[in-house]
Amino acid sequence: MNSTLPSGPAVRIEGLDKYYGSFHALRTINLSVERGERIVICGPSGSGKSTLIRCVNRLEQHDGGRITVLGTELNDDVGNIDGIRREVGMVFQHFNLFPHMTVLENCMIAPMIVRKRPRAEAETTARRFLEKVRIPEQAMKFPGQLSGGQQQRVAIARALCMQPQIMLFDEPTSALDPEMIAEVLDVMVTLASEGMTMICVTHEMGFARRVADRVIFMDGGEIVEEAPPEAFFTSSRNERTRQFLSQVLGH
Amino acid sequence: MVSLLRNQKVRNALLQVLYVGSLAAMILACVMIARRNLAEQGITSGFDFLYKSTGWDVNFSLLPATANDPYWWFFLIGIVNTLFLGGTGLILATIVGTIVGLARTSANELARLLGRTYVDIFRNIPLILQVFFWYALITHLPTPRAAHEAFGMLLTSRGLYVPIPNVGGIAFAAAILAVIAAIALPLWLGRTSRLSQPFGERLGIQLASAATALATAAVILALGRLPDVPMLDFPALQGLNLQGGLRIPPEFSALAIAIAIYGGSYIAEIVRGGFKAVGKGQMEAAQSVGLSPWRVFTLVRLPLALRAMLPILANQYVWLMKATTMGIAVGFTDFFMIVALTINHSGQTLEAIGILMGGFLAINLSLAAVFNRINKAIALKGNQLRG
Numbered sequence: 079m080n081s082t083l084p085s086g087p088a089v090r091i092e093g094l095d096k097y098y099g100s101f102h103a104l105r106t107i108n109l110s111v112e113r114g115e116r117i118v119i120c121g122p123s124g125s126g127k128s129t130l131i132r133c134v135n136r137l138e139q140h141d142g143g144r145i146t147v148l149g150t151e152l153n154d155d156v157g158n159i160d161g162i163r164r165e166v167g168m169v170f171q172h173f174n175l176f177p178h179m180t181v182l183e184n185c186m187i188a189p190m191i192v193r194k195r196p197r198a199e200a201e202t203t204a205r206r207f208l209e210k211v212r213i214p215e216q217a218m219k220f221p222g223q224l225s226g227g228q229q230q231r232v233a234i235a236r237a238l239c240m241q242p243q244i245m246l247f248d249e250p251t252s253a254l255d256p257e258m259i260a261e262v263l264d265v266m267v268t269l270a271s272e273g274m275t276m277i278c279v280t281h282e283m284g285f286a287r288r289v290a291d292r293v294i295f296m297d298g299g300e301i302v303e304e305a306p307p308e309a310f311f312t313s314s315r316n317e318r319t320r321q322f323l324s325q326v327l328g329h
Numbered sequence: 330m331v332s333l334l335r336n337q338k339v340r341n342a343l344l345q346v347l348y349v350g351s352l353a354a355m356i357l358a359c360v361m362i363a364r365r366n367l368a369e370q371g372i373t374s375g376f377d378f379l380y381k382s383t384g385w386d387v388n389f390s391l392l393p394a395t396a397n398d399p400y401w402w403f404f405l406i407g408i409v410n411t412l413f414l415g416g417t418g419l420i421l422a423t424i425v426g427t428i429v430g431l432a433r434t435s436a437n438e439l440a441r442l443l444g445r446t447y448v449d450i451f452r453n454i455p456l457i458l459q460v461f462f463w464y465a466l467i468t469h470l471p472t473p474r475a476a477h478e479a480f481g482m483l484l485t486s487r488g489l490y491v492p493i494p495n496v497g498g499i500a501f502a503a504a505i506l507a508v509i510a511a512i513a514l515p516l517w518l519g520r521t522s523r524l525s526q527p528f529g530e531r532l533g534i535q536l537a538s539a540a541t542a543l544a545t546a547a548v549i550l551a552l553g554r555l556p557d558v559p560m561l562d563f564p565a566l567q568g569l570n571l572q573g574g575l576r577i578p579p580e581f582s583a584l585a586i587a588i589a590i591y592g593g594s595y596i597a598e599i600v601r602g603g604f605k606a607v608g609k610g611q612m613e614a615a616q617s618v619g620l621s622p623w624r625v626f627t628l629v630r631l632p633l634a635l636r637a638m639l640p641i642l643a644n645q646y647v648w649l650m651k652a653t654t655m656g657i658a659v660g661f662t663d664f665f666m667i668v669a670l671t672i673n674h675s676g677q678t679l680e681a682i683g684i685l686m687g688g689f690l691a692i693n694l695s696l697a698a699v700f701n702r703i704n705k706a707i708a709l710k711g712n713q714l715r716g
Contacts, residue, residue, distance in 0.1 A: 135617055137613050137616065137617065160619055160621070163616065163617060164619040167617070168614075168617040173610075174610035174611050174613060175611075175614070176615070176628075176629055177611070177633070177709045177713060178632050178633060178636065178707070178709055187618075188619060188620060191620060192619040192620060219710075219711075220709070220711050221711065222710050222711020222712050223710055224711070233614075236614075236618065237617075237618065240618055240619065
């Protein structure tokens with residue numbers, strides 16, 4: 079995969095099906111994400127939102143349909159999978175930092191090994207992104223010595239150090255204490271304002287309203303509704319969406 | 330007085346005095362009884378016997394041994410033999426355990442089944458039976474005249490004959506130290522330079538240090554070479570028996586194989602547990618940044634699994650080291666057998682058993698101390714709870 083990519087959507091998902099045994103987890107999903115677009119996916123637990131974005135970088139294998147990322151089809155071709163993973167960063171609910179490496183090493187390892195960057199360059203990049211997520215002073219600490227919010231910001235920096243074209247967020251604030259959610263969301267807002275293509279699974283409706291170009295509501299493995307945030311929050315006519323919103327926003 | 334007895338501190342102190350006092354009285358009584366019994370049998374207690382020559386021989390020794398050597402030298406031979414057997418057994422058991430453990434965590438169903446069968450069989454048969462089994466098998470190998478040959482080594486019912494370098498004893502020992510350094514130095518450098526050196530350069534430095542140490546070993550061997558003989562002494566048939574090379578007796582091979590196979594089944598379970606303890610999330614994160622399956626394994630999965638395994642592994646190693654005392658069952662002159670022979674020949678039961686216990690304590694406490702140090706050095710920093 080080269081850096082001058084053909085035009086076309088960043089991610090195109092056509093007729094995607096996914097089963098866990100006999101359980102139909104994703105039902106004929108169609109979704110296209112443009113370059114620079116910010117998508118928020120929400121929905122009740124078990125609705126398939128995490129599974130959907132985990133299919134985009136092949137942490138889950140899809141059983142039917144096509145996924146095309148940056149013009150490359152995601153199939154059994156290992157070269158394609160590696161190429162796509164290089165360009166797609168992911169942030170997890172439980173951070174998943176490498177606990178035996180320092181914060182700096184967490185951020186440097188993939189650029190050095192996958193992108194074959196020289197050490198000095200990888201370190202400069204790592205420090206720049208740690209600065210960006212506002213924890214440059216923690217570079218020499220280990221993940222276990224940081225708070226949850228700090229760890230999640232390191233996880234964002236780690237993904238950014240690969241200088242990906244697309245970022246996936248899988249419930250990045252769900253495991254955090256309330257006072258730490260803001261610091262992570264701030265970083266995500268900054269990222270969005272810089273034009274990063276983002277697909278976020280989150281229940282932070284304030285974030286969705288402020289940042290998203292489109293909000294996607296999933297239930298039972300299907301996309302139920304797809305709308306710009308204003309329309310989604312104020313004038314949805316779908317019964318399931320309205321019920322979900324009343325539960326999330328009710329308190 | 331009564332109020333004094335109700336005082337918690339006074340009570341605790343009294344209990345301590347009572348405890349220590351009765352312990353001391355018991356030890357004193359034991360010593361006195363033993364002294365009287367020994368005097369009645371005409372045995373003088375004490376450690377003077379250590380300097381007398383033994384008058385008997387050992388069937389296997391890495392150090393030069395004759396019947397004229399004193400007891401203390403024989404004890405040393407026993408300790409070296411035990412360490413040699415234990416070290417060989419531990420290394421082989423670790424290799425077997427790692428392979429079987431990986432098979433048990435593999436995605437391949439056949440590999441998992443084979444691994445499980447292995448563990449089920451060898452973990453549930455007593456070690457001593459396994460020792461006898463391998464001993465019987467090895468002693469039924471062909472005679473020296475029909476020996477199996479491979480790489481200059483000869484496999485016979487009298488043991489395994491391996492070529493040895495024709496090198497002076499001190500030079501040989503120094504060369505072994507250099508080879509150990511060649512393994513230890515890169516590991517140590519990897520620890521100390523992890524923050525200051527890049528991954529690539531670090532590997533370069535590690536390889537360079539290993540190469541230097543190996544070169545040193547080669548130079549030592551070349552300098553210590555005995556005159557007028559070939560570099561390597563190959564075993565060869567002369568008449569009815571084999572001459573030259575080093576003979577590894579069937580007793581040693583049987584024990585080493587038994588410890589490797591039996592210990593391997595326990596270590597396999599430790600390895601499996603270690604890999605299971607690694608969070609799926611860390612591996613997914615490593616995949617998501619584009620690391621190849623091999624890199625995910627070497628950079629994330631293995632290092633984290635090792636940390637989970639190490640404390641239990643240390644326990645297992647101490648256990649296996651003690652299992653070398655099975656030597657007496659097939660007649661390998663390990664530390665325990667030397668002590669048993671000493672008791673038979675000299676009658677110095679208490680002293681000899683005291684030395685045996687002290688020796689094993691020293692070996693296993695050192696082993697545990699080394700592992701504790703490693704464990705502490707690589708322990709994950711901070712709180713590993715997420716969220």
